[in-house]
Amino acid sequence: MAATSRTSLTTLSFLISLSTIPRTLTSPLIQELNQPPPPDFAAAVAANCARDPTLRYCNSTSSDLVNIYKSTVVARHLCAESGNPDCNLSFPAINLRSRPKIAPLYLSFAFFWSYCPSSVLAIDLANNSLRGAFPSSVLCCTQIRSLDLSHNALAGDVPFDLLASLANLSFLNLSYNDFSESREGSIGLFERFNSSSFIRSGLSPEDHRHEFEITATILLLMVVLATVVAVFGVIVWLLLRRPHQFTAAVLKKATDGFAEDNVVMNTEKEDVYLGKLRNGVQVEVHVQKWKDSMEIDREFGEEFRVLVQLRHKNLVKVIGWCERRELVAFVMEIAHVCSVEEWLKDSPPWKERLKVLMGVINGICYLEEQWPHVGYDLKTKSLLLTEDIEALISKFRVGNPDSESKKVHKLALLILELVANKRQQEAATEAGESGYIKWVKMHYPVHFKKVIDEKMKLTSCSLEQVKKITDIAFESISVPAEALPSMSQVSRRLRKTCAAGAVHSHHQALNYKHSRSGLHAERARHVER
Numbered sequence: 001m002a003a004t005s006r007t008s009l010t011t012l013s014f015l016i017s018l019s020t021i022p023r024t025l026t027s028p029l030i031q032e033l034n035q036p037p038p039p040d041f042a043a044a045v046a047a048n049c050a051r052d053p054t055l056r057y058c059n060s061t062s063s064d065l066v067n068i069y070k071s072t073v074v075a076r077h078l079c080a081e082s083g084n085p086d087c088n089l090s091f092p093a094i095n096l097r098s099r100p101k102i103a104p105l106y107l108s109f110a111f112f113w114s115y116c117p118s119s120v121l122a123i124d125l126a127n128n129s130l131r132g133a134f135p136s137s138v139l140c141c142t143q144i145r146s147l148d149l150s151h152n153a154l155a156g157d158v159p160f161d162l163l164a165s166l167a168n169l170s171f172l173n174l175s176y177n178d179f180s181e182s183r184e185g186s187i188g189l190f191e192r193f194n195s196s197s198f199i200r201s202g203l204s205p206e207d208h209r210h211e212f213e214i215t216a217t218i219l220l221l222m223v224v225l226a227t228v229v230a231v232f233g234v235i236v237w238l239l240l241r242r243p244h245q246f247t248a249a250v251l252k253k254a255t256d257g258f259a260e261d262n263v264v265m266n267t268e269k270e271d272v273y274l275g276k277l278r279n280g281v282q283v284e285v286h287v288q289k290w291k292d293s294m295e296i297d298r299e300f301g302e303e304f305r306v307l308v309q310l311r312h313k314n315l316v317k318v319i320g321w322c323e324r325r326e327l328v329a330f331v332m333e334i335a336h337v338c339s340v341e342e343w344l345k346d347s348p349p350w351k352e353r354l355k356v357l358m359g360v361i362n363g364i365c366y367l368e369e370q371w372p373h374v375g376y377d378l379k380t381k382s383l384l385l386t387e388d389i390e391a392l393i394s395k396f397r398v399g400n401p402d403s404e405s406k407k408v409h410k411l412a413l414l415i416l417e418l419v420a421n422k423r424q425q426e427a428a429t430e431a432g433e434s435g436y437i438k439w440v441k442m443h444y445p446v447h448f449k450k451v452i453d454e455k456m457k458l459t460s461c462s463l464e465q466v467k468k469i470t471d472i473a474f475e476s477i478s479v480p481a482e483a484l485p486s487m488s489q490v491s492r493r494l495r496k497t498c499a500a501g502a503v504h505s506h507h508q509a510l511n512y513k514h515s516r517s518g519l520h521a522e523r524a525r526h527v528e529r
């Protein structure tokens with residue numbers, strides 16, 4: 001049987017409802033499509049699939065055998081209609097160019113296209129007056145290299161995505177149709193095929209290309225602009241940033257929400273909290289209580305703008321400040337373990353006192369030379385001490401320094417206090433500073449040993465040094481203000497005298513009984529009083 005022998009072909013087919021087939025259909029094709037598949041068709045399909053499993057119909061179930069059969073019938077006819085040289089061996093091209101009578105019919109065989117023979121490499125449906133939407137079913141032949149749909153009356157959207165997914169498509173002609181302009185996914189195709197593929201097709205690749213170029217240019221410009229803005233922003237930020245200014249929130253976090261437990265001191269003017277910044281630095285946060293006046297606020301910020309710049313081993317490091325409506329505070333690094341006043345209670349040895357004095361003088365010289373407008377306090381209460389017995393000046397005043405004589409006077413008092421270690425007791429019994437000076441003058445220089453703290457256990461050599469230094473201090477509290485030497489002269493003399501005593505020996509680390517927390521506990525007790 002002829003039908004049986006044909007099933008051995010690799011092309012496909014069967015029964016199609018007559019209603020879908022135009023009457024013009026050539027009778028052999030209609031007749032064949034109306035016949036059932038021959039009995040051995042399933043076996044033939046199986047054999048073909050065993051030989052070449054990539055054939056499209058190899059995937060389908062046996063229930064689709066009828067459609068597979070019909071597709072082989074159409075394939076055989078279409079191969080012949082396309083003028084392929086030997087359809088018994090191969091079916092390389094579907095060529096229905098200028099065949100307006102049969103092209104629409106073959107296009108309508110959905111079962112054929114869904115099992116599109118994988119040997120087909122070219123599809124030409126040009127010049128057929130095809131109407132309606134883009135014939136997407138032809139794109140089931142995903143292996144094709146060439147597709148010509150030119151000179152038709154196709155309309156609507158072109159399935160750009162599907163077309164773009166045809167990896168081997170190297171020729172495309174959509175010219176002379178009425179497709180509608182669409183931007184979605186078109187750019188890729190317009191880059192792959194030049195304008196001669198889209199002549200009067202309704203699509204305008206040149207516009208798109210142009211558009212693409214404009215878009216690219218705009219994007220490039222925006223990138224350049226964004227970069228310029230970013231660089232400018234960074235520069236402005238660098239210029240305007242305020243690394244030393246804290247927000248209330250940051251300080252709140254640093255002090256656990258200004259927790260009671262972190263209070264180290266309450267005074268009339270400020271509450272002092274222990275805190276820890278995000279970078280791990282231990283700080284004291286001094287919250288100011290006079291935050292009602294805007295004028296003071298302004299001065300406050302200006303003052304700390306200066307103080308954060310002070311950098312010396314013997315000055316407390318001011319880290320920053322906060323001046324907000326809700327919080328006015330400044331922040332200092334904690335490098336100290338106690339105040340000089342507290343330290344003196346343990347009657348430290350002379351060479352340690354000398355080191356503290358040297359440190360204070362070094363701090364003073366730095367301030368005098370580089371920050372003449374910054375005033376400082378030399379009370380033993382406000383001088384702090386690090387673990388290595390390095391003195392830290394901790395109280396400053398910007399813009400209103402003491403007079404030379406007052407500064408010298410303060411330094412003299414500090415020296416006398418370091419030497420005598422008596423101020424506490426004296427201040428308690430007599431009228432503070434003047435009482436203290438009176439007491440010194442009573443004994444010095446005649447009974448000068450009474451002025452010197454006997455707990456220091458001085459050698460004759462160091463006693464000599466103590467005396468020389470005390471002389472300088474005593475002179476400063478004895479002569480009238482106008483006869484006083486300048487601060488720099490005094491410091492120079494003191495430095496010379498101190499150096500003569502050669503404090504080169506390594507200093508023991510401060511063996512102070514208060515640990516840091518002990519110190520704060522002590523301060524807290526002061527607060528309670």
Ligand SMILES: *[C@@H]1O[C@H](CO)[C@@H](O)[C@H](O)[C@H]1NC(C)=O
Pocket residue numbers: 053054055056058059
């Ligand atoms: C067969 O079907 C599977 C899954 O449905 C698919 O991954 C595979 O590509 C198909 N093979 C062919 C030759 O169509």
Ligand SMILES: *[C@@H]1O[C@H](CO)[C@@H](O)[C@H](O)[C@H]1NC(C)=O
Pocket residue numbers: 005086087088
């Ligand atoms: C193709 O096969 C058919 C039947 O098997 C045969 O009649 C025909 O001559 C063959 N054509 C060619 C070109 O070999």
Ligand SMILES: *[C@@H]1O[C@H](CO)[C@@H](O)[C@H](O)[C@H]1NC(C)=O
Pocket residue numbers: 098100127151
């Ligand atoms: C289109 O087909 C007609 C016949 O249907 C033919 O005369 C004409 O030359 C063809 N044009 C092209 C461009 O193939």
Ligand SMILES: *[C@@H]1O[C@H](CO)[C@@H](O)[C@H](O)[C@H]1NC(C)=O
Pocket residue numbers: 142143144167168
């Ligand atoms: C494209 O062609 C190559 C080589 O001709 C072939 O191996 C590949 O399977 C083809 N791709 C598709 C999607 O048909």
Ligand SMILES: *[C@@H]1O[C@H](CO)[C@@H](O)[C@H](O)[C@H]1NC(C)=O
Pocket residue numbers: 194195196
């Ligand atoms: C378009 O590409 C084809 C090859 O695909 C080439 O022959 C033709 O000259 C090109 N036309 C233009 C206008 O670039």
Ligand SMILES: *[C@@H]1O[C@H](CO)[C@@H](O)[C@H](O)[C@H]1NC(C)=O
Pocket residue numbers: 150172173174175196197199
């Ligand atoms: C597409 O077809 C038109 C009209 O036949 C022709 O002018 C054009 O060159 C063709 N494009 C390509 C890429 O062959």
